[in-house]
Amino acid sequence: MSSDEVDTSAAVDVDRMADALPEPGSSKSDPILVADDVKRSFGGLTAVDVNHLEVQRGTITALIGPNGAGKSTFFNLLTGFDRVDGGRWTFEGQRINGRRGHQVARAGMVRTFQLTKALTRMTVLDNMLLGAQGQLGERMAGAFLRPLWRSQERANTERAMELLERFKLIDKRQDMAGSLSGGQRKLLEMARALMTDPSMIMLDEPMAGVNPALVQSLLQHITSLRDEGKTVLFVEHDMDVIMGISDWIVVLAQGQVIAEGRPSDIRSDQQVIDAYLGAQEVEGESGESGDE
Amino acid sequence: MDIFMILAEAARSAVGPIAAIYALAAVGLNLHFGYTGLLNFGQVGFMLVGAYGVGISVAVFDLPVAVGFLVGLGCAVVLALLLGIPTLRLRADYLAITTIAAAEVLRLVYRAGFAEPLTKGVYGLQNLSSGFREVNPFDAGGRYGVGAITFTGNQMWLMTVTWGLVALFLLITWLLIHSPWGRVIKGIREDEDAVRSLGKNVFAYKMQALVLGGLIGALAGAMLAVHQGAIQPDQFKPQVTFFLWVILLLGGAGRVFGPVLGSMAFWFLMSFTDGFLKGLGREGLLPFLSGPDYGAIQLAFAGLMLVLLIVFRPQGLIGDRKEMLINVK
Ligand SMILES: Nc1ncnc2c1ncn2[C@@H]1O[C@H](COP(=O)(O)OP(=O)(O)O)[C@@H](O)[C@H]1O
Ligand SMILES: [Mg+2]
Numbered sequence: 001m002s003s004d005e006v007d008t009s010a011a012v013d014v015d016r017m018a019d020a021l022p023e024p025g026s027s028k029s030d031p032i033l034v035a036d037d038v039k040r041s042f043g044g045l046t047a048v049d050v051n052h053l054e055v056q057r058g059t060i061t062a063l064i065g066p067n068g069a070g071k072s073t074f075f076n077l078l079t080g081f082d083r084v085d086g087g088r089w090t091f092e093g094q095r096i097n098g099r100r101g102h103q104v105a106r107a108g109m110v111r112t113f114q115l116t117k118a119l120t121r122m123t124v125l126d127n128m129l130l131g132a133q134g135q136l137g138e139r140m141a142g143a144f145l146r147p148l149w150r151s152q153e154r155a156n157t158e159r160a161m162e163l164l165e166r167f168k169l170i171d172k173r174q175d176m177a178g179s180l181s182g183g184q185r186k187l188l189e190m191a192r193a194l195m196t197d198p199s200m201i202m203l204d205e206p207m208a209g210v211n212p213a214l215v216q217s218l219l220q221h222i223t224s225l226r227d228e229g230k231t232v233l234f235v236e237h238d239m240d241v242i243m244g245i246s247d248w249i250v251v252l253a254q255g256q257v258i259a260e261g262r263p264s265d266i267r268s269d270q271q272v273i274d275a276y277l278g279a280q281e282v283e284g285e286s287g288e289s290g291d292e
Numbered sequence: 293m294d295i296f297m298i299l300a301e302a303a304r305s306a307v308g309p310i311a312a313i314y315a316l317a318a319v320g321l322n323l324h325f326g327y328t329g330l331l332n333f334g335q336v337g338f339m340l341v342g343a344y345g346v347g348i349s350v351a352v353f354d355l356p357v358a359v360g361f362l363v364g365l366g367c368a369v370v371l372a373l374l375l376g377i378p379t380l381r382l383r384a385d386y387l388a389i390t391t392i393a394a395a396e397v398l399r400l401v402y403r404a405g406f407a408e409p410l411t412k413g414v415y416g417l418q419n420l421s422s423g424f425r426e427v428n429p430f431d432a433g434g435r436y437g438v439g440a441i442t443f444t445g446n447q448m449w450l451m452t453v454t455w456g457l458v459a460l461f462l463l464i465t466w467l468l469i470h471s472p473w474g475r476v477i478k479g480i481r482e483d484e485d486a487v488r489s490l491g492k493n494v495f496a497y498k499m500q501a502l503v504l505g506g507l508i509g510a511l512a513g514a515m516l517a518v519h520q521g522a523i524q525p526d527q528f529k530p531q532v533t534f535f536l537w538v539i540l541l542l543g544g545a546g547r548v549f550g551p552v553l554g555s556m557a558f559w560f561l562m563s564f565t566d567g568f569l570k571g572l573g574r575e576g577l578l579p580f581l582s583g584p585d586y587g588a589i590q591l592a593f594a595g596l597m598l599v600l601l602i603v604f605r606p607q608g609l610i611g612d613r614k615e616m617l618i619n620v621k
Contacts, residue, residue, distance in 0.1 A: 079489070081485065081488070081489075100488075100493075101485070101488040101489060102488045102489075102490075102491050102492055102493050102494065105488070105489055105490060105491035106491040110489065110490070110491075111489055112489070113485070113486070113489070117483045117485060117486035117489075118483075118486075119478075119479050119482035119483055119486055119487075120482055121478075121481075121482055122475070122478055122479065122482060126475055126478075126479075127479075129472070129475060130475055130476065130479050130487065130490050130492070131490045133491055135472045136472075137471045137472035137473060138472040138473050138475075138476055138492070139473065140468070140473055140500050140504075142471075142472075142473070143467065143468050143471035143472065143473035143474065144467055144468075144471070146471070149471070149472060153472065189486075192490065193489070193490070195490075196490055196491055
């Protein structure tokens with residue numbers, strides 16, 4: 001990975017974090033997401049136990065931590081895909097804990113999955129069109145009234161084509177999503193999430209299994225999302241990638257936020273090095289790996 | 293043994309009232325399983341409430357048959373809600389278990405002693421056809437058809453209405469499937485979490501599909517009641533659902549015309565086997581079998597058909613093999 005290329009895209013020297021302090025639970029000047037006391041345990045295992053976390057609007061925030069740290073579970077909880085044991089969180093000032101997955105998505109917080117969920121027996125274009133919101137033809141009665149939704153469908157198709165162009169999937173639009181490679185499926189899932197026009201997008205390991213040639217363009221997509229004003233929260237393992245594009249990094253270990261800060265803060269944080277790198281070594285020994 | 297007569301009789305079954313009724317019920321099942329991915333193993337339960345809606349209204353309360361149809365449809369909505377509300381938020385297999393059990397429970401309740409004032413228990417209900425036949429535009433005593441394949445006027449009337457309903461619901465299916473609504477339910481079939489993450493209320497869509505498919509099943513049951521003129525609970529055994537699944541898979545699940553082709557092919561083959569076995573029996577070629585065994589062999593044949601289908605043509609008669617073989621991860 002050529003990290004200098006990544007650096008240039010992030011090198012616009014504005015500190016989007018204003019004067020946030022590099023400490024766990026630090027408060028942000030303009031948080032889009034605020035979570036408090038979010039807990040989830042599986043049997044005796046506490047998977048997530050986050051006391052306080054704020055995500056700054058319009059930034060790229062990386063959520064890192066060893067495998068099993070609770071990153072995916074935390075995503076599932078925030079987006080209504082898992083039931084919490086306790087906790088509250090607000091998105092754009094609205095309380096959204098207790099809402100179901102589709103309601104969270106409609107509020108503008110959209111997520112992707114670590115295990116890619118391409119709708120395999122549907123075309124790439126149909127996958128995209130599913131992301132469009134407020135479709136009149138998606139109501140059962142509306143479905144029969146083609147004139148009611150024809151123009152909406154055309155506009156959505158146009159937008160889908162633009163996104164497919166951007167993600168270099170345009171030639172595949174009529175192919176079944178199941179015929180795509182793993183990396184292309186990741187791209188499709190991200191493009192599909194963008195079809196919902198979210199204000200915040202949460203990507204669970206978007207780079208896993210993506211061909212290195214595509215990683216660069218994926219990173220550019222992520223930075224341009226931020227530059228368009230969207231907030232990105234993403235889980236990733238590749239340290240070069242994380243350091244290169246993140247405005248802020250949150251470190252999770254055993255379900256807790258153990259550190260937060262700018263890339264420069266995290267790089268030098270001994271606790272992180274111990275918890276994260278140490279755990280990675282252990283992981284390497286036990287032969288565990290991500291599911292790419 | 294006159295093979296021509298056996299073939300003619302089989303062809304007659306392929307377009308006859310029973311094939312039409314099963315095709316209709318399978319259109320509903322196709323909406324459930326073929327498009328939405330709902331594992332409904334109790335479609336016969338919807339047929340039962342449809343048939344008894346007609347039966348109880350007509351035979352017990354002396355109401356017009358049209359009212360009976362409405363009662364049956366109302367019961368189907370209630371049944372779909374009762375089945376769906378507790379299970380559709382859970383994993384797919386919960387619906388499967390619930391539907392298979394609910395259909396059996398319904399049959400046992402309808403045949404139970406305490407239900408006798410309404411259902412007449414195991415004796416069933418009779419004289420259900422007259423209202424339907426009053427509006428028969430065909431000559432009830434006449435014979436219609438070509439060559440060896442003929443039907444009575446009453447059968448013609450029933451076939452016209454039932455195949456008409458099949459055509460209507462095929463059209464409805466086609467329109468729904470080629471709309472954004474259809475895209476959502478196909479998405480749910482593939483991966484409901486992905487669809488949920490895109491802001492769709494998956495539960496509501498599954499419920500809509502369950503209700504609509506159940507309504508179609510109930511209509512099929514109501515047509516069965518007016519076709520037979522008499523119903524009793526034990527004809528609504530799980531075997532009916534099994535036949536419907538064979539029909540759906542034979543024709544091609546997730547294909548608009550799958551249920552029709554499946555039902556025609558299925559009843560053609562069933563009638564052919566039956567005629568063939570009886571023919572052999574008459575010739576004295578099956579000395580080790582007695583008449584009642586033929587039914588069992590016929591059933592075994594249906595099972596064999598399903599096995600062969602899954603081995604050689606898993607996508608059904610008109611399914612898309614490429615689509616079928618896509619790696620579903
Ligand atoms: N559904 C579940 N049932 C039981 N344990 C789970 C479940 N989901 C996650 N866990 C456990 O919770 C911990 C956190 O998992 P996860 O959130 O997937 O970690 P990460 O995404 O950081 O690798 C792990 O120990 C995992 O085994
Ligand atoms: Mg994970």
